Amino acid sequence: MITIIIVLSAGVLTGFLLIGRPVWHRYNNKLLNLAIYGMLFLLGISVGTNKELIGNLGKIGYESVAISIASIAGSVLFSTFVFRFLFKQNAK
Amino acid sequence: MRSSLIFFAFFVSGIFAGLSGLLPDGFDFNRFGNYALYLLMFLAGVSIGSDKDSWRVLATHNYKIVWVPVSIVVGTMTGSALVAAILPSLTLRETMAVGAGFGYYSLSSVFITQLHSQSLGVVALLSNIFREVATLLATPLLVGYFGNLAGIASGGATAMDTTLPVISRYSGQSYAVVAVFSGIVLTILVPFLVTFILTV
Numbered sequence: 001m002i003t004i005i006i007v008l009s010a011g012v013l014t015g016f017l018l019i020g021r022p023v024w025h026r027y028n029n030k031l032l033n034l035a036i037y038g039m040l041f042l043l044g045i046s047v048g049t050n051k052e053l054i055g056n057l058g059k060i061g062y063e064s065v066a067i068s069i070a071s072i073a074g075s076v077l078f079s080t081f082v083f084r085f086l087f088k089q090n091a092k
Numbered sequence: 093m094r095s096s097l098i099f100f101a102f103f104v105s106g107i108f109a110g111l112s113g114l115l116p117d118g119f120d121f122n123r124f125g126n127y128a129l130y131l132l133m134f135l136a137g138v139s140i141g142s143d144k145d146s147w148r149v150l151a152t153h154n155y156k157i158v159w160v161p162v163s164i165v166v167g168t169m170t171g172s173a174l175v176a177a178i179l180p181s182l183t184l185r186e187t188m189a190v191g192a193g194f195g196y197y198s199l200s201s202v203f204i205t206q207l208h209s210q211s212l213g214v215v216a217l218l219s220n221i222f223r224e225v226a227t228l229l230a231t232p233l234l235v236g237y238f239g240n241l242a243g244i245a246s247g248g249a250t251a252m253d254t255t256l257p258v259i260s261r262y263s264g265q266s267y268a269v270v271a272v273f274s275g276i277v278l279t280i281l282v283p284f285l286v287t288f289i290l291t292v
Contacts, residue, residue: 004287007130011137018142025142032135036198037102039128040217043201044106046210049115053211054107060211063182064190064218066175071191071219072226072246074171078163079245080238086156087241 194248
């Protein structure tokens with residue numbers, strides 16, 4: 001946990017020092033996308049070769065949808081309070 | 093949307109490569125170990141840190157706007173916690189970690205796979221893609237019923253890029269800044285919050 005937070009923070013700090021060098025920013029984002037493409041492909045492979053996971057895709061699907069709908073509902077609900085109390089009055 | 097299709101295509105072609113039987117059974121994703129994750133985290137950190145526009149947006153707003161991402165974090169965590177109470181197959185920690193992706197499926201799914209398990213990584217990928225797609229489809233309706241912040245709340249981290257066009261169209265141009273601010277805050281929060289939830 002501490003290692004991960006340190007690595008992330010070191011990345012943010014490094015990035016901050018690279019401001020003003022847009023080329024670096026662009027290369028880093030390309031590299032980040034490539035890394036994510038590669039890892040998602042590997043995740044796909046490990047799902048495809050894992051019969052238990054493939055058999056459970058239906059269950060995984062409805063769990064996923066349940067979490068996203070609940071997350072959206074919760075977020076919309078709480079943001080409505082913020083809207084009513086802070087933003088709407090402002091508009092009047 | 094185009095980029096989400098590309099990410100998803102890589103995942104799906106991986107599944108087919110796995111199903112094809114050309115690869116040995118029980119391919120172990122975790123063989124790549126923590127170093128791949130550290131590299132990814134470092135790159136994600138650099139990407140966040142070197143985005144000049146983000147820092148500018150973060151620095152130039154009044155206190156009110158801060159409540160938008162705060163309410164989205166509270167709402168998302170409350171909602172996903174409720175799912176753990178309803179679905180016995182997932183623990184509180186698991187549903188909250190998936191929810192903490194805030195729609196940023198690419199990074200959150202890879203993090204969750206490495207920190208927890210492949211199956212939860214797949215849940216995170218699908219769930220967060222669905223959050224983005226649902227936001228694209230439902231924003232007109234949500235804004236109509238719940239007000240101008242609803243699309244931003246639904247979009248979570250995606251409100252700064254992929255769902256921004258639909259949000260600014262239905263909530264108005266003046267809310268585009270709020271959407272970008274909230275999206276940036278949540279995007280920065282994703283890796284930290286996911287790690288925190290899964291390792292504490």
